[in-house]
Amino acid sequence: MKTPKFLSAAIVAFTMFISGATVAQTKMVGGAAMYPTKNIIENAVNSKDHTTLVAAVKAAGLVETLSGKGPFTVFAPTNAAFDKLPKGTVDNLLKPENKKMLTSVLTYHVVAGKWSAADIAAAIKKGNGSYEAKTVQGGKLWFKMDGKDLWVIDEKGGKAKVTIADVNQSNGVIHVVDTVLMPK
Structure with missing residues (x-):
């Protein structure tokens, strides 16, 4: 039995739509795809730009925590951000x-909950140009x-620019x- 042309076209269009939706949710970070179906650690270990952060998370014993249920919002410094620190x-x-x-230092980069860039921008607007959040470490950002640039300011006055926003994780x-954010 031959499939009618309009039905074939509809199937192709639907498949392209579904594929496009999946690709739109997957972002590239450090040369690797970050899949929204994987957790923070499962994705981060594949980013060439976050090898220092991953080594630090392992050394601090935070792998299990950041692989857990969450949700977490992580402000993830790149290797270049760590390179800015004093030798x-x-x-x-x-x-x-x-x-x-x-x-x-690492838990200072984490806020409880899932905060998209749009959520943060809305909170900034509501706060008349600034929003304050408590970190998992207990400090403030x-x-x-x-x-259009989103900036994060730490307790020491350091500023970090969000260079890639909304890398969704499971x-x-x-x-x-x-830039690496530093607590008091």
């Missing part, structure tokens, strides 16, 4: 005796917009940032 800082933080300090969302 020796990362090596020092990765030492076993500095695990508590490393954990504090402030968010501001500069044109247990939250990642926003890639260009």
Whole structure:
């Protein structure tokens, strides 16, 4: 039995629509596809731009936590962001005796819940140009917009630009940032 042409065209169009929707949800970070069906750790380990962050998460013993249910919003510094720190800082933080300090810095990059860039922008608008959020570490981050750019300000006055927003994960969302955020 031959399929009518209009039905074949409808099937092709539907397949293209579904494929397009899946591709739209998958973002490229560090040369790797970040799949919304995988958790934060499952995706992050594939990003060439986040090898320092992944090593730090492993050294801090946070793999299981960030693989958990969440949801989490992670502001993920790139390798280049870690390279901006004073020479020796990362090596020092990765030492076993500095695990508590490393954990504090890493959990300072995490906010409970799933906050899209649009959610943060709406909170900034509602807050008359600024939004304050409490981190999992217990500190505070402030968010501001500069044109279309979303910025995160830490407790020391450091500023990180969100370079890739809304990298959806099965247990939250990642926003890639260009600077390591530092708690007090």
